[in-house]
Amino acid sequence: MTTVGRVPRLYRSDVRAARRRLGRHVRVTPVCHTEVAGPHGPVAVSLKFEYLQHGGTFKVRGSLNALLASGNDERPVVVASGGNAGIAAALACAILGRSCTVVVPESAPHTKVAAIWAYGAEVLWHGTTYGEATRYAEELAVERGALQLHAYGLPEVVAGAGTIGLEIERQVRARPPVLVPVGGGALVAGIAAALGLRGRVIGVEPAGAPTLNAALAAGRPVDVHINSIASDALGATRIGDLAMEIAQRYAVGSVLVSDDAISMAREYLWREFRIVVEPAGATALAAIQSGAYVPEPGERPVVVLSGANTDLTTF
Structure with a gap:
């Protein structure tokens, strides 16, 4: 890790060091290769079950x-x-x-x-x-x-989240795009740093909480107004400086999804897979199901289901 100006620069080596440090303290969460309903028929995906992590969160x-x-x-x-x-x-x-x-x-x-x-x-x-x-x-x-501690601003927090990217690399063949929910940016930045220039990472955000999307448009972190059903987990009003630097360095993409699309994806996961996730945990899948992200022919994107801490009465 180096520092440019006031912002640390995080690399794959830092994520690998985090993996060694974490050891058996965390679960290696499984991946399921399957199909989900898309706007024009079934879509092949690989679901990363990070909602099974200790504490129900990445x-x-x-x-x-x-x-x-x-x-x-x-x-x-x-x-x-x-x-x-x-x-x-x-x-x-x-x-x-x-x-x-x-x-x-x-x-x-x-x-x-x-x-x-x-x-x-x-x-x-x-x-x-x-x-x-x-x-x-x-x-x-x-x-x-x-x-x-900080939810997303510390290099060690970002590197720890990035260990998910190293797991995906071992569990999934080739280098498919990885769709990741975005709040303050630790998860998307960590995975991008883990995969490096050979990876392709797409941040998925609620339209009512577009921290990364607004920052990429402006060329710098900016404050945004938050109004989304996923705001308890994706409620940061501004992308982290470290996440922004990594997003720009590795050309992280951004797509927006509606709250309705998030709710539908969450209900679909329960109905079809008996998977219970919070709204933030279904946000990346909402991009596939709503058509906000359309895979290329033959492409099987990885969709990160990031958290399961939810009130079961909301289903």
């Missing part, structure tokens, strides 16, 4: 990698989260025997807050948005002398 990879990389640092941990990053931090701290405080906005889903509690973390509510919770978490970390 974010455990990043949180654990960041804590393991901190070496002998035994300070308590503070993190702001809309839900999944808090679950990941709480679980990582439980595994490593460290105390954890998660600051959540008032809009955080009760299902996710309950999971954070279940892993032994302290939960504090502050503000109505993720941004407000983040600012309070920063103050709290200074006040308590704590180590502050």
Whole structure:
């Protein structure tokens, strides 16, 4: 890893180091080669079942990698989260025997807050948005002398998420495009860094939360208004600087999908595969089913199903 200006540059070697560091702390999640309904008939895809990860979220990879990389640092941990990053931090701290405080906005889903509690973390509510919770978490970390984790801004978090890309490389032949849901950008950036110039990564975002799409159009990270059913997981108002640098370096694409398309993809996964995911977890599949992304002839894209933390009564 090097630094250009104020933004670190993350490479495949950093992701490989994260994989060695994580070892057996995380699951190698399976891939299923199948067909799904598309707008004009069946579409061949490979579904990456990352929703089966510990804690029901890919974010455990990043949180654990960041804590393991901190070496002998035994300070308590503070993190702001809309839900999944808090679950990941709480679980990582439980595994490593460290105390954890998660600051959540008032809009955080009760299902996710309950999971954070279940892993032994302290939960504090502050503000109505993720941004407000983040600012309070920063103050709290200074006040308590704590180590502050970030949902998507730390190189170690991005590298940990990128280990999914290394798994896909071993599980899927050739170099198919990989469709990845985008919030703050850790997952899409990590996978792009893992696959490098030979890979092709497409970020998929709700039209009501277009952080990557707006940033690519502007040529820099910009603030966006958030209004989506997936906002508890894809609710960052701005793409991370590190994610933006990687997206530009590796020509990461971006497509937008509607909330209706996300809901339909989520319901389809349950109806046809008995797979339960949260809206964010179905966002990448929504691109295939809605026609926002159309595979080339003979192409079988990989679709990352990223998280399963949801209220079952919403189906």
